[in-house]
Each structure stands twice: as C-alpha cells, then as structure tokens.
Amino acid sequence: MKYSMQSIVIVVCVLALGTVGICQITSASEGVPFEGEQAKNFGGSSPLVIPAAAFSTKGNNAGSHNFIWFAGFVKGTALSGGCIQAPVYLPRWARVYQMWTSFIDADGSNDAIVTLTRRAHADLGDIDQMGWLTTSGSDTGITSFSDVSITEPLVMLHDYSYYVTTCLASENLKLYSVRLYFTEETIFVDAFERGDTSGWSVVSP
Numbered sequence: 659m660k661y662s663m664q665s666i667v668i669v670v671c672v673l674a675l676g677t678v679g680i681c682q683i684t685s686a687s688e689g690v691p692f693e694g695e696q697a698k699n700f701g702g703s704s705p706l707v708i709p710a711a712a713f714s715t716k717g718n719n720a721g722s723h724n725f726i727w728f729a730g731f732v733k734g735t736a737l738s739g740g741c742i743q744a745p746v747y748l749p750r751w752a753r754v755y756q757m758w759t760s761f762i763d764a765d766g767s768n769d770a771i772v773t774l775t776r777r778a779h780a781d782l783g784d785i786d787q788m789g790w791l792t793t794s795g796s797d798t799g800i801t802s803f804s805d806v807s808i809t810e811p812l813v814m815l816h817d818y819s820y821y822v823t824t825c826l827a828s829e830n831l832k833l834y835s836v837r838l839y840f841t842e843e844t845i846f847v848d849a850f851e852r853g854d855t856s857g858w859s860v861v862s863p
C-alpha cells in the first residue's frame with residue numbers, strides 16, 4: 659500500500675486533535691487549502707441521483723410519458739407502451755452496489771421495471787444488464803424500491819456507456835428518481851489492486 663506523506667499527516671492530525679477544524683485539510687489533487695468550510699474535490703459523491711427530468715423517450719412512443727415540472731416526476735400517459743431512458747454518469751472505477759428508485763405505483767394492473775445496463779463501445783451489440791428492480795402493488799404514496807445485487811459493478815470508462823431505463827404503462831406510474839450507490843476505489847496506475855503485477859520487478863529499481 660502506498661500513502662502520501664500528506665495523507666499520513668492529515669490522519670494523524672485528525673486522530674490526535676479530534677477535530678478537522680484545527681488541522682489544515684488540503685485537496686490531494688489540486689493542493690487547494692480548505693476554505694470557507696467547503697472542501698475542494700471531496701470524493702464522496704455517492705449516491706448518484708438521476709432525476710426524472712434526465713429521462714427521454716426511446717423513440718418508440720414519444721407521447722407515452724410526460725415530465726411534471728412542478729412535482730418533479732415523469733409519468734405515463736394514456737398513450738401507453740412507450741419506454742424512457744437516461745444516461746448514467748458514474749465516475750471511473752466506481753463500484754456500484756445498490757440501485758434504488760422513488761416511484762408511485764398506483765397501477766393495480768401494471769408494474770414498472772427499472773434496469774441498469776452498460777453498453778460496450780467497441781463491440782456491436784455487447785450489452786450487459788447490471789441490475790434491475792420492479793415496482794409492485796398499488797399505492798398512491800411514494801415508495802422506494804431497490805436492487806441490492808449488482809453484476810458487472812466496476813465502472814470501466816471509457817470501455818462502456820451506462821444507462822437506466824424503464825417503461826411507464828399508465829398515468830398511475832410515476833418515476834421520481836433513480837439512485838445509484840457506489841464506492842470509489844483507489845486504483846494505482848501500477849495495477850497493484852487489480853492483481854496485474856507484470857510491471858513490477860523483484861528488485862528495487
């Protein structure tokens with residue numbers, strides 16, 4: 659493992675003094691001091707919230723959904739059968755471990771399925787489903803549904819693009835947001851964490 663002297667100093671300082679207010683916290687990437695109680699470049703950006711407004715038509719039935727601005731949800735319309743999608747801008751090397759959605763499923767006849775997929779840039783038709791969840795029942799309140807078992811969780815940029823999608827079969831299905839929880843892993847260019855030690859030598863260079 660490799661630690662910068664700066665990181666060690668910060669950890670020791672925080673542990674010893676019990677408060678970050680006494681220690682100067684410095685951004686590792688830019689070297690900008692902690693100012694005005696706003697940390698620079700803090701990496702704790704999980705969860706990624708994909709708002710309802712990010713969703714657009716797949717093109718098969720553009721009138722099948724409607725974004726409601728005052729309330730912040732997208733709902734189905736009487737022109738049922740259309741599906742919507744949204745891009746997912748996860749950071750490189752993130753590891754996704756849960757997907758949640760806030761939904762009103764007040765449709766006793768239909769549910770909605772939300773899927774998370776990745777699509778390869780180099781291989782035509784190479785699509786992997788990473789997660790999916792379904793709404794259920796019929797309730798006029800906002801309910802959270804989840805998938806806590808994500809496959810292909812490591813975000814590999816630039817090899818893939820990432821999307822979420824769903825279909826809203828009626829006006830009684832309303833999507834508020836999709837939320838992706840992930841960890842951000844430190845992966846060094848020497849590939850130690852991935853097990854690729856081919857670039858390493860047995861003697862000190």
Ligand SMILES: [Ca+2]
Pocket residue numbers: 763764765766767768769770793794795796
């Ligand atoms: Ca339902």
